[in-house]
Amino acid sequence: xxxxxxxxxxxxxxxxxxxxxxxxxxxxxxxxxxxxxxxxxxxxxxxxxxxxxxxxxxxxxxxxxxxxxxxxxxxxxxxxxxxxxxxxxxxxxxxxxxxxxxxxxxxxxxxxxxxxxxxxxxxxxxxxxxxxxxxxxxxxxxxxxxxxxxxxxxxxxxxxxxxxxxxxxxxxxxxxxxxxxxxxxxxxxxxxxxxxxxxxxxxxxxxxxxxxxxxxxxxxxxxxxxxxxxxxxxxxxxxxxxxxxxxxxxxxxxxxxx
Amino acid sequence: xxxxxxxxxxxxxxxxxxxxxxxxxxxxxxxxxxxxxxxxxxxxxxxxxxxxxxxxxxxxxxxxxxxxxxxxxxxxxxxxxxxxxxxxxxxxxxxxxxxxxxxxxxxxxxxxxxxxxxxxxxxxxxxxxxxxxxxxxxxxxxxxxxxxxxxxxxxxxxxxxxxxxxxxxxxxxxxxxxxxxxxxxxxxxxxxxxxxxxxxxxxxxxxxxxxxxxxxxxxxxxxxxxxxxxxxxxxxxxxxxxxxxxxxxxxxxxxxxxxxxxxxxxxxxxxxxxxxxxxxxxxxxxxxxxxxxxxxxxxxxxxxxxxxxxxxxxxxxxxxxxxxxxxxxxxxxxxxxxxxxxxxxxxxxxxxxxxxxxxxxxxxxxxx
Numbered sequence: 001x002x003x004x005x006x007x008x009x010x011x012x013x014x015x016x017x018x019x020x021x022x023x024x025x026x027x028x029x030x031x032x033x034x035x036x037x038x039x040x041x042x043x044x045x046x047x048x049x050x051x052x053x054x055x056x057x058x059x060x061x062x063x064x065x066x067x068x069x070x071x072x073x074x075x076x077x078x079x080x081x082x083x084x085x086x087x088x089x090x091x092x093x094x095x096x097x098x099x100x101x102x103x104x105x106x107x108x109x110x111x112x113x114x115x116x117x118x119x120x121x122x123x124x125x126x127x128x129x130x131x132x133x134x135x136x137x138x139x140x141x142x143x144x145x146x147x148x149x150x151x152x153x154x155x156x157x158x159x160x161x162x163x164x165x166x167x168x169x170x171x172x173x174x175x176x177x178x179x180x181x182x183x184x185x186x187x188x189x190x191x192x193x194x195x196x197x198x199x200x201x202x203x204x205x206x207x208x209x210x211x212x213x214x215x216x217x218x219x220x221x222x223x224x225x226x227x228x229x230x231x232x233x234x235x236x237x238x239x240x241x242x243x244x245x246x247x248x249x250x251x252x253x254x255x256x257x258x
Numbered sequence: 259x260x261x262x263x264x265x266x267x268x269x270x271x272x273x274x275x276x277x278x279x280x281x282x283x284x285x286x287x288x289x290x291x292x293x294x295x296x297x298x299x300x301x302x303x304x305x306x307x308x309x310x311x312x313x314x315x316x317x318x319x320x321x322x323x324x325x326x327x328x329x330x331x332x333x334x335x336x337x338x339x340x341x342x343x344x345x346x347x348x349x350x351x352x353x354x355x356x357x358x359x360x361x362x363x364x365x366x367x368x369x370x371x372x373x374x375x376x377x378x379x380x381x382x383x384x385x386x387x388x389x390x391x392x393x394x395x396x397x398x399x400x401x402x403x404x405x406x407x408x409x410x411x412x413x414x415x416x417x418x419x420x421x422x423x424x425x426x427x428x429x430x431x432x433x434x435x436x437x438x439x440x441x442x443x444x445x446x447x448x449x450x451x452x453x454x455x456x457x458x459x460x461x462x463x464x465x466x467x468x469x470x471x472x473x474x475x476x477x478x479x480x481x482x483x484x485x486x487x488x489x490x491x492x493x494x495x496x497x498x499x500x501x502x503x504x505x506x507x508x509x510x511x512x513x514x515x516x517x518x519x520x521x522x523x524x525x526x527x528x529x530x531x532x533x534x535x536x537x538x539x540x541x542x543x544x545x546x547x548x549x550x551x552x553x554x555x556x557x558x559x560x561x562x563x564x565x566x567x568x569x570x571x572x573x574x575x576x577x578x579x580x581x582x583x584x585x586x587x588x589x590x591x592x593x594x595x596x597x598x599x600x601x602x603x604x605x606x607x608x609x610x611x612x613x614x615x616x617x618x619x620x621x622x623x624x625x626x
Contacts, residue, residue, distance in 0.1 A: 021327020023614050045623040051378050054619050072623060074508065081625040103510040104503055104549060157325045210323045 001229060004201050006094075006178060007126045007147040009065070013037050014195065015225045016067065016180065017218065018205025020046070025059040027214050035218030038064050041096055041203065043071040044086045057091070067128065069096035076115035083120050095120060096150070097129040106156045110137040114144055121145025130182050133167035135174060142176045149175070150203065152183040153194065157206055159186025162194055172199055188224030195228025196236060260464050261501050265442060265494065273300075273490055280304040289317050294546050299496050302542035303489050311538060318541035318570030321548050330610050331551075331573045331618040333381035333413070334374050334603065337582045338362045338401055340591050342387030344454030346440075348485065348518055348525040350594050351387040353454070357592035360582035361392060367401050371408040373585040377577060377603040380410040380620035383436060385580075385594075388417035388456060395423050399430060406431045411622035413476065417455065418465040424472030431624060435469040436478035437462070438516065442494035443486040450485055466498070470506035477502065477511050478553060483536075484518035484527025491529075492539045499547050512551030512573060513543050519557050519596050533562065537569065544570035556599040560609070563599055567613045574610070577603030 004011040015035055019028055019042040032040065040060055047068075048054040060066065068086035073079035076099065083095040097120070099112045113129045114137065121127045126147045131137050133151035141149050151168050154160035161184060162168065172179050178200035185191050186207045194202050204221050211217035277300070285307045288298035301307060302314065339361040342351040350357065362370070374382065382405055386393045398416060405412045413434025414427070424435070441447050444459050451457045466477045479498055481491040495513060502511050515536060518527040531539075544552055553573040554566050563574065579585055581593035599606070610617045 021323075021329060023328035023616055024611070025616065046618065046621055047623075048378070048380070048620050051619065054378060073625075078625055082623060085623065085625070102507040104507050106549075159324065206324065206327065210327055 001226065002233070004178065006128070009126065011038050011065070013039075013222065013225075014201040014229055015191070015222055016041065016182075016201055016203035017208060018042070018203065019056050019060070019209075020205055021209040022214060025056055027209075028056075028059045029061055030215045031208060031218040032061060032064055034215045035208070035222045037218065037222070039067050039094075040064050041067040041069050041205070044068045044082050044089075044091070045072040047089070047091075049089055065094060066091050067094045067096050068092075069098045069130075070116075071098045071100070073097075073099050073116075074101050075099060075109070076112040076119070079112070079116040080119050083116075083125060084123075087125070093124060094126045094128065097127060107132055108152070110134060113137075114140050117141055117146050118144040121147075128180065133164045133171060135167070135170045138171040138175070138179075146177055148178040148180050148200070150180045150182040153181045153190070154184030156183045158184055159207060160184055161186060161190035162197075165197070168194075168199065169197060172197060188220045190224075191221055192224040192228035192231070195225050196231045198232045201225075260467055261498055262460060262463060264497050264501055265444070265463070268494065268497065273487075273493070276300060277304040277306075277489070280306050282306060282309060285310050286313070289313055289545060296497065296500075299542065299546040300493060302545060303492050303496075303539065305489075307542070308534060308538055311534065311541075314541040314545065315537065315569045318544035319568055321544055322552075322570040322572060325548055326572050327616075328614065329616045329618050330567060330571065331381065331621050332379045332576050332603075332607065332610075333383055333411075333573065334377065334379050335383045335385055335415075335575055335578050335580065336367075336370055336374060336405070337385045337580055337584065337591075337594065338367050338370075339386040339389065339393050340582050340594065341389035341392050342454075343389050344387075344456040345452040346454070346456060347450045347452065348440075348482070348527075350592065355592075358590075360591035361389075362582060364400055364404055366583065366586075367404050368407075370583065370585045371405055375408040378619050379576065379603060381413070381434075381622070382409040382411070383413045383415055383434070383575070385415045386417070388454065390455070393417065395419070395426065399427060402427060402430055402432055406624065410620050410624050413478075415478075418462055419468070421468040421472050424469050424474060428473045433474065433622060434476040434478070435466070435474045436514075437465045437469070438480045438482055438514070439463060439495070439498070440482045441485040442481060442491055442498070446486040466502055466511075467506070470502060470509045473508070475509055476551070477509050478514060478551075479511065480514035480516055480553075482516050482518060483531040484529055486529055488529050488531050488535065488539075492542070496543060496546055499543070499550055503547060503550070510549070510551065511547075512553050513547070514553045514555065515540055515543075516555060516557055519598065537566070540566065540571070541569055556597045559598040560601055560606075563606075564609055564613060567610065567615055574606070576606040577601070 070079040154163040182203040288301040415436040556578040581590040
């Protein structure tokens with residue numbers, strides 16, 4: 001399978017996962033193994049640097065890329081501070097910008113996200129901003145130096161799939177950096193649907209971590225993502241409102257037959 | 259006008275009349291609706307909804323798992339002063355009670371903080387009585403500064419303050435506020451608060467709103483069950499939660515369901531809340547306001563708390579002491595109320611794991 005490339009960094013898997021919501025942190029490593037996911041996000045606000053037993057970083061295999069996120073930030077300034085704390089704490093250069101100002105629907109603040117992306121990209125971070133799908137925002141983020149854009153498929157935790165499909169399509173058709181669908185994907189078939197559209201990757205947390213068997217569900221999502229990517233690469237057959245005969249009726253006219 | 263306009267709107271509503279007309283179908287319909295109206299919430303609080311308790315509990319757990327995951331956040335309380343200038347009929351700290359009073363200085367607070375920090379819990383709730391001239395804004399600020407050295411998240415449950423006072427506390431790193439209305443029934447409120455600043459119903463009612471305006475991130479509310487008719491109290495608390503959630507998108511809100519425990523003074527609740535109705539109300543809150551945190555304190559007994567873990571709660575206090583100096587002194591003050599879950603922090607944390615949940619010690623990064 002072709003690789004996912006984020007600012008020159010190559011990844012085998014197009015499934016990004018998360019550390020939140022598991023009943024037991026010991027499930028994270030086997031989930032990563034079963035899903036093949038090699039990027040995992042974690043909220044910096046949940047990382048216990050001072051408490052080794054509770055520090056989620058100790059439960060993530062070393063060959064997996066950490067994607068700390070700025071969850072809890074309500075403006076650009078706070079997101080920037082959280083990103084710097086994450087880097088200083090040894091979490092690497094990847095950062096997912098998550099700026100949420102609305103605790104009712106948990107919608108990201110695109111405007112503040114653009115500001116934070118600019119500052120952090122200039123500081124050498126590999127910035128993955130989480131946004132409400134909007135083409136103009138995506139373009140501004142590319143310009144600001146984002147390594148990818150992460151539009152939401154539907155509100156966080158809703159498991160409603162790609163309710164914003166038309167808006168993500170606009171971003172995807174005009175992208176200069178990878179598009180990773182984040183939030184809302186609740187089933188492997190929804191992940192496959194996103195990948196069939198031609199987006200570059202999906203991030204799935206809740207649907208895996210809260211499944212009865214998160215390890216098996218991780219594998220199921222890996223298969224969904226792979227199937228969707230393969231379908232996209234093999235160029236999906238066109239859809240039509242009417243039936244198309246597989247053996248055309250008028251073909252004989254052009255073959256000189258009578 | 260604030261939330262009082264909502265209180266007035268429902269003041270003359272015929273709750274009994276409405277409840278008497280609710281059918282089983284209405285309840286089931288409300289359990290599974292995605293967006294619930296006030297009337298759906300009433301259906302879930304109605305006496306007939308008890309027939310559907312299992313369904314409510316399952317739905318509550320499903321919603322919690324979807325939005326919060328398989329986690330339970332931990333916090334610990336620290337009582338730093340139990341002097342009080344209010345006279346409230348139901349409270350052990352009431353000024354009329356002859357109890358052992360203590361007021362900690364900053365060194366004593368620091369000693370307690372060090373002891374609590376050993377548990378690994380990073381969220382602390384600081385409590386005081388309301389004592390003018392003694393528990394001042396400066397005292398609270400100094401205490402918060404001390405606690406910030408040991409904990410990532412500091413919340414307060416102290417006397418209601420003005421918006422500018424909350425702002426000063428936010429500026430030094432306060433991120434949480436808890437304030438219980440005790441009772442939403444204005445007449446009853448007047449009866450049980452005999453004297454002191456707490457007698458001002460309106461000032462207390464508007465406290466969460468002042469906190470939200472000042473930029474406090476997490477705000478906890480709740481009625482004290484036992485003082486007034488329980489279904490109306492639960493309903494008004496739900497309306498308060500909805501009002502705050504709708505108007506202050508910047509803050510997140512939590513609800514608690516404290517019920518009166520024995521305290522010094524021997525107050526007997528005339529509207530007791532039994533366990534079955536407690537579960538009904540708690541799951542109704544979860545289904546009505548899916549994003550709200552639901553908090554269960556050590557006022558409840560251990561086995562009950564363990565069962566509640568599976569019904570939509572997101573926060574638990576652990577290893578609580580409700581007396582001033584409770585974590586370090588051999589001779590602490592009189593406690594505010596009797597703890598019902600006497601397990602140590604470690605024992606409760608193990609119980610959370612044994613029940614299939616991940617205890618969250620830290621859910622906040624201090625960035626100030």
